[in-house]
Amino acid sequence: MQNAELLITLDSGEQLQGKAVNLKIIHPDGEHLIITTAKGEHNVRLDLITSAVVV
Numbered sequence: 001m002q003n004a005e006l007l008i009t010l011d012s013g014e015q016l017q018g019k020a021v022n023l024k025i026i027h028p029d030g031e032h033l034i035i036t037t038a039k040g041e042h043n044v045r046l047d048l049i050t051s052a053v054v055v
Contacts, residue, residue: 006035008044009051016042017055 008016018037023046026032032043033052 005055007053007055008033008035008049010044011048011050016044018042 002020002022004020006016006018006020008018010016016035016037018035021034021036021041024032024034024043026043029045031046033046033049035042035044
């Protein structure tokens with residue numbers, strides 16, 4: 001999934017579209033998906049992702 005362009009929907013309904021960079025464990029929150037969007041880099045907790053679609 002690295003470098004894939006994703007459309008991610010979070011539990012809150014918020015959507016992010018960007019390129020997958022890496023997975024990272026951030027203590028104490030857990031595992032995060034690192035994505036790069038037009039607004040910069042985001043750390044998204046995996047347990048908050050409702051769906052992820054390759055676009």
